[in-house]
Every structure is written in structure tokens, then in C-alpha cells.
Amino acid sequence: MNVTPLRRALVPGVAALALFLTACGGDSSAEEDGSGAGAGDLDTSVTGEVAVDGSSTVYPMTTAAQELMTLDGSPIQVSVGQSGTGGGFEVFCAGETDISNASRPIKDDEEVPVCEENGVEYTELQVAVDALTVVVHPDLAVDCLTVDELIALFGPKSKAENWQDINPEFPDQEITGFIPGADSGTYDYMAADVVADESETLRNDFESSEDDNVLVNGVSGTPGAVGFFGYTYFEENADKLKALEIDSGDGCVAPSAETAQDGSYTPLARPLFIYVSNKSYTEKPAVAEFVDYYVANLETVATGAGFIALNETDYAATKDALAGIGG
């Protein structure tokens, strides 16, 4: 059988391609050692691995920190998964990851006991703010919703099918809803902290998707449609959507970086976190180096990745919490 010549040619070919791709350009960051102004006190001699998993909302922010640190010359190998806030805590509390991204606080009744059982101690660090943005089709003549109207719109008991069911002053237009999937931290936050129904669910006759781009297309393409997602997705599609102002009792407030930072955009401004395993932080120099770098460059990382940076008080609180891990 004369199969050998081809096989002989194929295997080294594929191997060479793999080697070429792994090798090319690998040293570009190392050359810039020392010149990286703004690198803070990054120690480029620290090596090691850092395993991160969790929220897909926080994912772009942690990858931005990873990219910036690599560009500043650090050889630390950070891998960032995105199995969702809940999925992230599952592996974090089993001790399999060093850091967990979260778009909501850890759940006291479900997740904390698992962490305790496995002896995983952790520190919660707030890294950014997100303005959960309620958007409608740009032609809809609605500009502002009160919190009660939000509950009437998204609550699990809601039967509203026309905007006039919510407020008689609203236009006579059918409501079509596009909301994030029930597994996401965004859904959890709207259900538990805004609508705050005991069931911690939202109405189930709205279309839902895990992909925020699907929600953007749904709302921008359907007259009378409403939806909600993180501020970044609104900002990138501001020409196709209209963001509603929210009235929590002190007048209508539009979502923006400023109103989210100063706390006036309530109750929809939500904190975004990373959870750091204390054991990993104290025992693995790479984890400590990465978290220190992340927090030191928090504003650059947050705004660079399209998030809203913390205000001074919250940033000080994050730095205090970080300082508390070692001690």
C-alpha cells in the first residue's frame, strides 16, 4: 500500500503550521520592558497561571486587564472563561478557579454555603458600574418610566399588552418585549433588585436571548418593542435605539456614565464584581500580581473596555478590600 508518501508529507506540514503560528511575534511584548509608562509597579519577573471564569458581562473587562498587563510586559498567563455568573461561582466555590467574574453579588442561600463547605474564602471587589438600560424602538413616544411602571411592564404578574395598559397617557401601541435569558446576571438583577417580586422572576411571555446583539436587533426592528441590557450595548447602538429615563421618585434620570457613577440613576445602576480566592491571592504570586495590576489600572481598564468606572468613594472601598486580603 503506497499510503506512506502522503502521510509523510501531511504530518510535518500540519506540525510546521502549528509551530509557525505559535512562534511568530511571541516576543513583541518582551522588548517593551521598562518603557511601559503607566504600568504602575508591575513586576514583570512574576510568572504563573491565573484561572478566571464567570459572568459574560464582566468578561470583556477582565480580558482587557489581561491584554493590558501582557502589553506592559508581564509573562503571567491569564485564562478568562465565560460560563455565566452562576456557573462561575460553581467552579469557584469548588476551588477550581482563582477569580470569578460576577454581575451580581454571591447568593447567600445557594452559593455561599458551597464555598464554606469547600473551605474557599474569598474577597469581593467591585470593579465597575453598569447602567442597566431600558430601551425602546426609537419611534415610540415614551420617554420616562417610574419604578412602578417598570414592575407593571416586566413583573411576573404583568398582563400588559399595550403601552396604554401601563399608563393611559402612553401611545396606543402593542408591547413586544426582548429580555436577557434567565441564566444571566442581568435578568437576576432586574428580577431580584428592581421588580423585587418574591418569585425572583420576570414575565415569561417576552422573547429572551443570551446574546445581547439579538435583543438590540429585536428592539430596533419592532415598532413598540421594549428591552433591557447593559449600558455598553446601548452605547454601541445609540443610533438605532432610544433609552428610557427612569424616575425613582426624584424625577426622570437618563442612563449615562455620570448618573451611574453618582448614584442618581437608581435602581438600575448595578455594581460589577470580581471575587478573588484569598488562598490563591496569598499563595500564588501570579494571582496577587494580576489582581493588584487590575485594581491599580481600574479606570483605564473599565473605560477602555466600554464600562463605567467607579467613583472615588467606591474605588477607595475596592482598594481597601484588596489591602485586606493579605492581612
Add this chain to the structure above:
Amino acid sequence: MSSAATTAAAVTTSTLASGRSQDRDLRSLAFLGALWFSLFFGVAVLFALIVDTAISGAPRFDSALFTQYTQTFDPERAEALAATGRDPKDLSAAYTGFRSGIVGSIILMITTALLAIPLGVSAAVYLEEFASKTSRFSKVVEVNLQNLAAVPAVIYGMLAATLMAVVGVQRGIAIGGAVALALLILPVVIITTREALRSVPDEIRQGSLALGATVWQTTWRQTLPSAVPGISTGTILGLSRAIGEAAPLVMIGFGAINFAPEFPFVTSKIEAFPLEIFNAASDSKEVVQQAASAGIIVLLAMILGMNAVAIIIRNKFQRSW
């Protein structure tokens, strides 16, 4: 029989084309129309999808797609960071690339092939050449193989993730993903290898045995080499299914990385190409979504390339007896 059918088809076609027919009744025309619709529906949808993806990815068919790691920074912010001595091209999402995914998927394919081919071929050789064809055991295995081939990929991901956790292997490394993908394509490899062995004429085996060779020698020196075209075709088709899988790799804990995997690659953390495309497609920035579209075309080209290799091998080494 078959020539009669061909003639009938030719008559139908020619009469349709000329518009002159004795049996131009409405029902036969409607049926033919339905057949044409079925044919073009699938092809047209696929064609539209590929063209649409290629157009939306058009701005990003550049070398950065292959040489850069994932880059998240908003292009304007990346420009602003240039003032701090960093190169905006190494941060800006407008230059994001799939280098870690392409490298990772190549490593993953080689490792998967190394796991799945020996296991699959050995299992098939046993079932086809050594096991009794009438025993109940063989029948049970046969039915189960067919069932396993239809199990959704994500189930294999969960299986492999549990396996890795039990063994105590780190999450997100190449070998974990390779085990999941190897399990996924094993039934396909076994089934196609059995088909290939079955197509080797019995005269070859009988001739070999008559000359005094043992069953083992017959299998190793005659049957298996004759079946190589069929085996390699089936294996490559299985691998090209595996290279496009993302779901099982999410279960294994594959994450975004921006470093080159270290030797030996199987224990290194890697990223997979389809997973990286998926992440890019759900990004908020349009430049990243464009890169995802370009990545889809590259992945498609890789899969078509693998299928082409399978066809070349089959045509080149096919024997007729």
C-alpha cells in the same frame, strides 16, 4: 430498470424544456416544481448565508486576523492609551485576531486524532475481523454505537468535564477538550472503519489464510492496508465535525488566553477557534462582530480544506477489485 428510469427522466426534462408534452397535466408539473424547490431551498439558504457572512466580514480579511490575540479595547480608548507609550494597534478591538484560537484548534485536532484513531480503528477491527458476528454482545455494541453517534455534543462535554474533575486534571487544558472531542467522533470513526473493512473482498482474506497466514497477519498485512482510503476518509470527516464544535469545550472550561501554548501542548491551556468566534460574535462592538464574520469564513475554509484532503486521499488510493 435503471435505464428505463433515466429515459423517463430525460423525456420529462426535454418535454418540459420544449413545452410540448402529451402528459403535461398539472400534477406532474407541480411535483417536478416541488422537487426543484427542495433542491434550491437548501442550496440557496446556504449560499445566501455564506455571502452575507463574507460581506459583513469583508473589512477584516487581513493578516491581523491570524497574528493578533483577542483585543478588547475600544479603538478610541486605545488611541488615548498611545500617550502612555503603548501601541494602540496592540490593544484596539479594530485589530482583534484569532491567533490563540487557530493555534488551539490545530493542537486540539492533532491530539483528538491521536486519541480517536487508534481507539476507533482497533475497536472496528475487533468487531469486524475477530468478534463473532452473531453473538448477542456484538449486536448490543452495534446498536449502542449507532445511538452514540446521535448523542448531542454537549453531553460528551459534560462527560469529559466530569472525567477530568475525577482524575484531578486542571480545567481548560488541551487534553480535556481532546478527550471530549475524541469521545464525540469515536462512534463515527468506528462505524466508517467497519464499513471500510467490510468493503474489502473476502477473497483477499481467504487468499491470505490459504497461504498459511494467521488471522492476525491477514488483518495487519492485507485487510487493514486495503481499507486505508475508507478509514482515512471517515476519520477526516469526523475530525472536521470536531473542529467546528464549541459546546463541549465550554463545559471543559476553555477560556480566552493571550499567550502561546507551551510544549508539551496537551497540558497547556488553549483556546478553541469556534469558541473564540462565538465570543466575538456576541461582543457589543461592531468591529469585533466583523472579525467574527471573517473568522467564520476562515473556519469554513479550514473545514472545506480538511474535507478536500479526505476526497483526495479517497480518490488517490481507491482500489477496485
